[in-house]
Amino acid sequence: MVHNGKQFTPVYINENMIGHKLGEFSPTRTFRGHVAGDKKAAKK
Numbered sequence: 947m948v949h950n951g952k953q954f955t956p957v958y959i960n961e962n963m964i965g966h967k968l969g970e971f972s973p974t975r976t977f978r979g980h981v982a983g984d985k986k987a988a989k990k
Contacts, residue, residue, distance in 0.1 A: 948972040 947954040950972040957971050 950974045 948957050948968045948971065949955075950969075951974050955972040957968055963971065
């Protein structure tokens with residue numbers, strides 16, 4: 947289990963993960979997507 951700053955995340959190791967650090971498999975930020983821009987500002 948790896949702590950990402952908020953909660954512990956289970957990490958299962960497979961052969962493709964060899965050579966990486968465990969923190970790479972526990973994302974710390976959630977991407978919520980880009981917001982749709984203002985139509986007036988996009989015309990410039």
